[in-house]
Amino acid sequence: MFIEYIPGRSIIHKLDIRPKVIAFICLLVMLFLFPHPAYNAGILLLVLVVAAVARLPFTKIQSIIAPLIPVFVLIVIITGYTYPTASFASDQARRVLFYSWPGHRLPVTVGGLLYGLTLFLRILTMVISSSIVTLTTPLDDFLQLMQILHIPYELSFIITTGIRFVPTMERKASLVLDAQRARGALIETGGMVQRIKAYVPIMVPLIVDSIRMSENLACAMLNRGFGATRKWQSFKKLSLQLIDYLVLISVIALTVLAVYLSRHGYGIL
Numbered sequence: 001m002f003i004e005y006i007p008g009r010s011i012i013h014k015l016d017i018r019p020k021v022i023a024f025i026c027l028l029v030m031l032f033l034f035p036h037p038a039y040n041a042g043i044l045l046l047v048l049v050v051a052a053v054a055r056l057p058f059t060k061i062q063s064i065i066a067p068l069i070p071v072f073v074l075i076v077i078i079t080g081y082t083y084p085t086a087s088f089a090s091d092q093a094r095r096v097l098f099y100s101w102p103g104h105r106l107p108v109t110v111g112g113l114l115y116g117l118t119l120f121l122r123i124l125t126m127v128i129s130s131s132i133v134t135l136t137t138p139l140d141d142f143l144q145l146m147q148i149l150h151i152p153y154e155l156s157f158i159i160t161t162g163i164r165f166v167p168t169m170e171r172k173a174s175l176v177l178d179a180q181r182a183r184g185a186l187i188e189t190g191g192m193v194q195r196i197k198a199y200v201p202i203m204v205p206l207i208v209d210s211i212r213m214s215e216n217l218a219c220a221m222l223n224r225g226f227g228a229t230r231k232w233q234s235f236k237k238l239s240l241q242l243i244d245y246l247v248l249i250s251v252i253a254l255t256v257l258a259v260y261l262s263r264h265g266y267g268i269l
Contacts, residue, residue: 004167006135012054016240017141018148019247020133026255027129031122033258034267037114040121047129054136064131065124072120079116080108087111093269111269139164144238165213172209176202 007013012020030043051061085094085107093111100106139160146156180202261267 004135005138006056006060008055008136010054010136011243012050012132012136014241014243015136015247016238016244017137017145018238018240019244019251020137021145022248023251024129024133026251028126029255030258031125033262035115035118035269036267037117037121039267040118040125044121044125044128047125047132051128051132054132056132056135060135061128061131064127068123068127072123075119075123076113076116079119080112081106083109083112083115085109085111088269090269114269140236141238144236148238161217165210168213169206169210173202173206176205 027043027047031040034040081100085096088094088109088111090111093109093114095110096107097110097113098108100108142163143156143160146159147153
């Protein structure tokens with residue numbers, strides 16, 4: 001799962017969560033400043049360098065991206081057909097490659113395909129960058145960030161606990177699937193109705209197990225006095241180091257540069 005923390009000793013792992021979140025927000029701003037795919041490809045390359053510095057396993061990134069490939073292809077194709085030519089500033093972008101229907105209907109333009117590629121790069125960059133943040137940041141840091149933002153600690157605890165349960169339930173689902181396959185269950189064959197029926201024996205133990213886990217967690221929280229006081233105490237305090245300030249300055253400088261380039265006509269179609 002892309003929300004499961006992977007321990008490490010890289011510079012990205014050591015960063016405070018606040019520079020990571022601010023960097024992610026600045027990244028989103030930069031992505032939507034440039035309609036041209038070349039500039040978004042440059043931002044994606046920067047994100048891939050950060051992923052390499054974080055020493056994240058390539059298989060983890062690949063497992064996140066692979067299910068989205070059909071969506072990416074559809075986005076590029078549909079945008080090539082539907083994006084209006086009047087939205088493009090250059091004659092090259094307005095150029096029609098071919099018409100998909102007789103009578104000069106459904107034109108496929110260069111700008112439409114390029115903008116579809118831009119949307120593909122934006123989504124891909126957002127998926128990878130958000131994965132970097134979640135894979136390199138412990139959930140306890142997210143909990144403290146919510147506390148800094150004055151989110152009620154009960155709500156913060158519910159959110160982080162729910163996120164913690166996701167990888168656990170995924171592993172349990174995988175075990176149940178393997179057990180059903182070992183017993184000869186045909187889960188991934190047949191039509192949609194047959195597949196839904198095949199998943200019923202899998203959902204029942206998962207639901208029962210999730211209820212049992214919730215009850216055990218509730219008992220453990222009561223035994224530890226959860227809710228006895230309104231004041232939240234943390235074992236680890238968030239603190240900004242020199243590297244955090246350097247990252248903040250660099251990210252803000254890049255964002256200002258991107259805004260300047262966008263205002264002066266760079267990266268348009």
